[in-house]
Amino acid sequence: MAETGKEDIKRFSVGVVWEGDGKGCGEVAAGAEPVKIPIAGSKELDGCGIGTNPEELLLAAIGACFVNTWAIFLKKLSIGYAEPSIRVTGELGKDPAGGFKMLSSKIYARVPASLLAERRADVQKTLSLAEKYCIISKVARGTMSLEVAVEEV
Numbered sequence: 599m600a601e602t603g604k605e606d607i608k609r610f611s612v613g614v615v616w617e618g619d620g621k622g623c624g625e626v627a628a629g630a631e632p633v634k635i636p637i638a639g640s641k642e643l644d645g646c647g648i649g650t651n652p653e654e655l656l657l658a659a660i661g662a663c664f665v666n667t668w669a670i671f672l673k674k675l676s677i678g679y680a681e682p683s684i685r686v687t688g689e690l691g692k693d694p695a696g697g698f699k700m701l702s703s704k705i706y707a708r709v710p711a712s713l714l715a716e717r718r719a720d721v722q723k724t725l726s727l728a729e730k731y732c733i734i735s736k737v738a739r740g741t742m743s744l745e746v747a748v749e750e751v
Contacts, residue, residue, distance in 0.1 A: 621646045626655070643698065653690055656700065656738070661686040663734035664705055664746075671724040671731075677717060683708040685749070700742045705735070706749040714750055721748070 613632070616624035623638040623646055639645015640653060650658070665684050672679050685706045693699040707725055714721060729735060729746050738744050 620644065623648050625649075653688060653700065657686045657688050657703065659734050660703060660705065660732075660738050660744075663732045664728055667732040668707065668724060668728035671727040675720055675724055677713070677720055677724060679710070679713060683751075700738075702743040702745070703738060704745045704747060705729075706747055708749045708751045711750050714748070 613627040614624060614637070616622055616637075620639055621644070623636065626635040626637055627633070628635065635655075636649030637655070638647060638649035638651060640651040641647035643651075645651065661684055664686075665682055668684070669682050672682060685708065686703060687706070688703045689701045690698050691701040707721075709721055725746055725748070729744075735744055
């Protein structure tokens with residue numbers, strides 16, 4: 599296995615604060631000029647439900663990475679889709695070891711019908727490349743099933 603040099607290491611950080619117990623709420627501060635995201639446990643898991651829950655943040659991270667990576671390959675293959683769009687779903691279930699865990703996630707690449715009619719094979723290739731190179735989906739795939747599907751719009 600090739601060694602990774604120190605110059606190849608990229609570091610990222612977010613700030614997270616919380617107030618109260620499990621029914622409390624908090625805030626994530628992320629980005630170079632921090633954007634503050636209200637967070638809370640989901641009502642389905644007995645949280646207060648005010649803000650984005652950790653499960654949604656996980657799906658958002660998968661989605662943000664995937665759409666960014668997909669946009670790179672759309673450009674490389676000269677596919678004119680200026681505003682690529684996706685939606686991401688996830689299923690949470692009981693963990694045999696206790697508590698809950700994410701069981702699966704599905705990325706729906708929303709592609710205009712006209713683009714699919716003209717360049718379906720090329721669009722599929724960009725999606726395969728995005729799936730291969732998206733950093734966050736690689737991590738997610740290590741712990742749950744992850745599927746990519748085309749959603750014609």
